[in-house]
Each structure stands twice: as structure tokens, then as C-alpha cells.
Amino acid sequence: MKKLMSFVLVLVALFTCSASADVKRDQLLVFHMDFNIIQMRRDLVMELLNTASKSGYNAILWEIENKVMLPSITPAISPDAFSQEEFKEILAEADKLGLESIPLMQTFGHGEYIMNCPEYRHFRERADKSDCYCVSKKSVREFQLALLRDYIDLFGSRLKRFHLGGDEAYWFGSCPVCEKRDRMELYVEHLEVLSKELRSRGIRPGVWHDFLLDKKCLNSKAKLPDDYTVWYWDYSCGSDDLRAKDSADKIAKLSSSRYELIMCATCQSWGDNPFFVDARFHRMNITRLGAIARDKRYAGFCLTSWSIRQSLKRLQRPLIEYAAKRFLDPSPDSAEDWKMAIQDTFGSYCTPEMVDELFVSGRDLINADSRQWSGLKEGLPPPEGWFKSWCAKNPAKTKNIPIKAKSQVERTKRALNKWKALPEPNDAVKLAIRAGEIKIKQCEMVAKALKGEEYYYPISEVTSLYSLEQSPRSAENSAKLVLGFFAR
Numbered sequence: 001m002k003k004l005m006s007f008v009l010v011l012v013a014l015f016t017c018s019a020s021a022d023v024k025r026d027q028l029l030v031f032h033m034d035f036n037i038i039q040m041r042r043d044l045v046m047e048l049l050n051t052a053s054k055s056g057y058n059a060i061l062w063e064i065e066n067k068v069m070l071p072s073i074t075p076a077i078s079p080d081a082f083s084q085e086e087f088k089e090i091l092a093e094a095d096k097l098g099l100e101s102i103p104l105m106q107t108f109g110h111g112e113y114i115m116n117c118p119e120y121r122h123f124r125e126r127a128d129k130s131d132c133y134c135v136s137k138k139s140v141r142e143f144q145l146a147l148l149r150d151y152i153d154l155f156g157s158r159l160k161r162f163h164l165g166g167d168e169a170y171w172f173g174s175c176p177v178c179e180k181r182d183r184m185e186l187y188v189e190h191l192e193v194l195s196k197e198l199r200s201r202g203i204r205p206g207v208w209h210d211f212l213l214d215k216k217c218l219n220s221k222a223k224l225p226d227d228y229t230v231w232y233w234d235y236s237c238g239s240d241d242l243r244a245k246d247s248a249d250k251i252a253k254l255s256s257s258r259y260e261l262i263m264c265a266t267c268q269s270w271g272d273n274p275f276f277v278d279a280r281f282h283r284m285n286i287t288r289l290g291a292i293a294r295d296k297r298y299a300g301f302c303l304t305s306w307s308i309r310q311s312l313k314r315l316q317r318p319l320i321e322y323a324a325k326r327f328l329d330p331s332p333d334s335a336e337d338w339k340m341a342i343q344d345t346f347g348s349y350c351t352p353e354m355v356d357e358l359f360v361s362g363r364d365l366i367n368a369d370s371r372q373w374s375g376l377k378e379g380l381p382p383p384e385g386w387f388k389s390w391c392a393k394n395p396a397k398t399k400n401i402p403i404k405a406k407s408q409v410e411r412t413k414r415a416l417n418k419w420k421a422l423p424e425p426n427d428a429v430k431l432a433i434r435a436g437e438i439k440i441k442q443c444e445m446v447a448k449a450l451k452g453e454e455y456y457y458p459i460s461e462v463t464s465l466y467s468l469e470q471s472p473r474s475a476e477n478s479a480k481l482v483l484g485f486f487a488r
């Protein structure tokens with residue numbers, strides 16, 4: 001009997017092990033490396049790949065935009081772009097770490113980095129908006145097909161999946177030619193031009209979910225073929241934001257089809273401060289979407305990190321690790337997993353409360369920084385006087401900004417006192433303190449400038465902070481983007 005019992009126990013143990021290994025083997029756990037607006041330093045890229053691999057991720061979604069020298073986009077290439085050889089070395093490192101590389105190429109909206117170039121202005125859906133392609137134009141299809149082939153050459157035979165974008169295409173279908181078409185039909189027609197090229201090489205196409213749940217597309221007879229991977233993103237689901245709605249209905253609509261579904265949460269998105277992400281908010285989002293992806297056994301879980309927000313990537317490490325833990329092997333108490341992730345980055349003396357006090361929302365002051373002054377992801381500093389005229393048009397909102405900035409100064413100072421008292425501070429703790437001190441200077445600048453007082457413009461501190469993670473040119477541009485309204 002004893003022997004039988006131990007045999008059963010061994011079987012149970014084997015089953016448990018293989019069940020947890022299955023999650024890792026069958027499902028994708030993806031980290032998003034976003035080079036939109038910023039050029040990450042190579043050492044940071046390597047560090048993030050290592051963090052991802054060590055935490056259990058098995059794939060990277062590469063949004064390289066103009067930060068690799070691809071021949072089809074020569075006029076748009078950033079001066080600090082990686083050469084193809086340099087980037088291929090990075091991809092080889094990802095291979096070694098067991099990370100599948102999935103490229104993301106935008107094919108509808110978010111083409112700002114292309115269509116702000118004079119050479120490509122004629123691709124626009126609307127003359128005054130740089131983000132959206134007119135996909136009815138033959139020249140756009142030819143251009144995108146050539147660019148797609150550049151990606152295929154760059155990533156090589158390792159490619160299994162390819163993400164064709166398709167989020168936030170605000171102006172899609174609005175030009176005189178496109179508006180006569182059925183939106184879904186035009187969308188699918190354009191995607192299929194590119195997807196045929198992918199399928200012929202055994203690569204599976206994928207898209208963001210946006211068009212599939214768009215009210216204007218839902219009644220169309222046109223249908224996206226079943227073999228697409230659909231990446232569902234929702235960055236407030238699970239949070240206590242009153243405007244946040246649970247994703248369950250939307251996901252149910254998608255999962256009634258036969259698409260391979262990947263749930264996407266985020267560790268950096270709209271609403272974040274340029275120095276710290278809102279850790280509490282993202283944690284709730286990750287907890288909820290990670291659980292959905294895991295429990296429903298969807299194809300995967302992805303953690304995005306939108307670089308235009310500019311918060312330091314190294315300070316996002318606890319969220320990166322936490323997302324992996326919640327998807328792969330969640331503890332019954334999510335607070336335990338969070339505490340473990342925090343202490344892994346900031347040391348055993350750091351507490352979850354200390355992180356919540358320092359890593360707070362940037363929504364209060366979002367009007368006072370110029371990262372996305374035009375509403376688009378352009379990465380261009382604002383024109384002179386833009387903020388002054390915004391303030392004149394929005395006196396009620398402007399009135400509150402100095403009060404909010406002052407309260408952020410006080411709050412950050414209080415939080416930093418605890419961080420500075422940590423025994424044996426490691427590099428991550430020192431980085432958080434440095435970012436906190438710069439945040440205080442930025443908030444003081446905002447408060448004083450709006451009250452018409454003399455103010456200090458901390459451009460050199462912000463540039464030097466960002467240069468820890470970005471190329472010199474990128475760090476300089478990022479600092480101007482964050483502080484641009486107050487340039488002097």
C-alpha cells in the first residue's frame with residue numbers, strides 16, 4: 001500500500017510539473033520592445049532581454065520603426081539607428097535566450113515616423129495628419145510590401161509570426177476614395193496583400209484587435225481570415241479607474257471566432273509620469289489580464305511598454321517580473337508575488353508601500369508636459385508658444401496645474417525620504433532616487449512657470465538621466481519632449 005501511495009504521489013508530482021511546464025511551452029509570454037520615439041542603448045536592450053528570459057518570457061515583440069537601417073525607409077531612418085549587422089547580433093542573442101522574435105510593422109495608423117518625412121507625405125490619408133496611411137493608394141501598398149520584405153530579410157528564417165499593427169487608426173477610411181468603401185473590406189483587402197507574402201513563407205500574420213471590435217466594421221460581410229493572431233490590448237481593465245470596463249464581453253466576442261488570441265497588458269502607457277510609471281495601476285491591469293490569459297488558456301500574454309512615455313525601463317523591472325509570475329506560476333496571494341518582484345529589483349528592505357508612494361500616476365500633470373502635444377506619436381518638440389495658447393484657451397484646467405505640481409513635489413519628497421533611508425542601496429534604488437529628484441525639479445518648474453515666477457529649467461539633468469538608457473541624440477530629444485513647453 002505504501003508503495004502504491006508513493007507511486008501515486010510520484011505521478012501527481014510529474015503531472016503538476018508537466019502542467020506548469022506546458023504553460024510555458026504552449027503559450028507565448030511576450031515582452032514588447034518599443035523603439036518608437038526613443039533609441040535604446042544596446043546595453044539596455046541586452047539587459048531587458050536577459051530580464052525577460054530570466055523571468056520566463058519566451059518571445060519579444062519588436063517595434064523597431066526607424067531605429068534599424070532598413071533600405072526601404074532610407075529617408076526616414078534615425079541618425080542613431082542600429083546597422084542591420086548590429087541588430088542581427090541582438091536577434092541572435094534573443095535566440096540564445098530562448099526568445100522568439102516577432103516584428104511589429106504598422107500598416108494603417110501610427111506611421112508618423114514615415115509620413116512626417118517630406119518624401120512620404122503623399123502616403124497620408126489626410127494631408128494634416130501624419131499618422132494614418134491611405135491604403136487605397138497603390139504607392140502605399142508597394143511601399144509597405146517592400147518594407148515587409150526588408151523585415152523578412154532582417155529577421156530571417158527564425159520568423160514564425162508577424163504583427164501588422166492596426167491600432168488607433170483614427171483617420172482610416174476618411175479620404176474621398178476610401179470613404180466610398182466598406183471599412184472592413186478595405187481593411188482586410190490591404191492586410192491580405194501583406195499577409196499573402198507572409199503565408200508564402202510559413203509566417204503567421206497578426207493584428208491588434210481594434211478593427212475587429214470597431215462598431216463601423218461589425219456589420220460588414222467582409223471577415224478577417226481565421227489564421228490571424230489577434231492581439232487584444234486593454235490597459236485599464238482590472239484597475240479601479242471608474243471609467244475602466246471589464247474586458248470580458250469584448251474578449252468573449254473575439255474568442256467566439258477561431259483567432260489565436262494574445263492578451264496584452266502594459267507596464268508603461270498613457271497617464272504615466274515621464275520619470276515613473278504608475279505601478280499600482282499597471283499591477284491591477286496585469287493581474288486581471290494575466291489571469292484571463294492563463295485561465296482561458298489563450299495563445300499568450302503580452303506586456304507592452306510604450307516608450308513615448310519616457311519612464312525609465314530599468315525601473316519597470318518589478319512589473320516585468322510580476323507579469324511573468326502571474327501568468328506562469330501565480331501565488332494564491334498576488335501581493336506576495338508583487339513583494340517578491342519589488343525586492344528582487346530594489347532589495348529586501350524595500351516595501352510595496354514605498355513603491356506605491358513614489359511610482360504614482362502622471363495624470364495630474366499630463367497637460368503640462370509636451371510628450372504628445374499634437375495628440376500623435378510624432379516625437380517632435382512643440383512649436384513655440386503652443387502651451388501658452390493652450391493655457392489661454394483652458395483657464396480652468398491651467399488654474400489647477402500649479403497646485404497639483406506643488407502637491408507632487410511634497411509627495412515625492414516624502415517618498416524619497418524613505419528611499420534615501422534604505423540601508424545598502426543598490427543601483428536600482430539609486431536610480432529611483434535620482435529620477436525622483438529630477439521629478440521634483442520638473443514639478444517645481446511647472447508650478448513656478450505657471451505662476452509667472454522665475455524658474456529653473458532642468459534640461460541637462462533630464463538629458464543625463466535619459467542618456468543612461470538612450471543614445472545621446474535620443475536622450476536629448478526625449479528631454480526636450482518632456483520639458484518642451486517651458487524651454488527658454
Ligand SMILES: [Zn+2]
Pocket residue numbers: 125133134135136137173174175176177178179
Ligand atoms: Zn484613402
